[in-house]
Amino acid sequence: MSHPKGFANVVYPATDLAASIAAFTAVLGTGPTFQGPDFAMFDGGISVSTKPWVNHPLVFWTVDDIADTHATLVAAGATALGEIADGSLAEIGTAEITHGDPATGIVDMPGSRLAVLRAADGNLIALNQPVAMSW
Template identity: 85%
Template structure:
C-alpha cells in the first residue's frame, strides 16, 4: 500500500468567501496565492471553499499512489464517498455520483487526484496524489 507522505492541505468551508479570505489573510499575513470564484488557496496548504464537500475542515493526506491506497482502505472496511448533485459527499452506491468516478468517487483534476473515504470508525480520510498537469 502507498502510505501517506504527510499532510497535503486542509479545506475550510467558507459561507462568505470574501470574509473568509480577509480573515485568513489577517491570520497568515499574506493573501491567497490563487483565488477563483468559489475558492482561495494560501501558502501552507490552506484552502477556502464556498462549495465544500463537507461543512467542517477536511484534511487531505499526500500519497504516491491514490488508487492503491484507496483500494487498501476499502479492503480494510472504509467506505468510499463521491460528490453528488448538491456538491456534498455520499457513500458510493447510495446516490448518483455526479463528479468523479461513479465506482470509486476518485476525482481527477489538473495536477491532482483526490478521494475521500469514511473509515470504519467514522472519520473522514481525504487523499491527494499529485499528477502531471495536462491542460
C-alpha cells in the same frame, strides 16, 4: 498500500467565502493563489470552501498511488464517497456522482488526484496524489 507520506493540505469550512478569504489573508499576510466560486487556495496548503461536505477542517494526506491506497482503505472497512449535484458527498452507489469517477469517487484535477472516504469510525480521510501537469 501507498501509505500517507505527509500532510498535503487542509480545507476549512467557509459559510461566507469573502469573509473567510479576508480572515485568512489577514492571518497569512497574503491573498489566495487561486479562487473559484466556492473555494479559495492559499500558499502553505490552506484552503477554504463553502461546499456543504466541508463542515469541519479536512486534512488531505499525500500518497504515491491513490487508487491502491483507496482500495486498501475500502478493503479495511472505509466507505468511498463522491460528490453529488448539490455539492455534498454521498456513499458510492447511493446517488449519481457528478464530479469524479462514479465507481470510486476519485477526482482528477490539474496537478492532483483527490479522494475522500469515511473510515469505519466515521472520520473522513482525504487523499491527494500529486500528478505531473502537461501543458
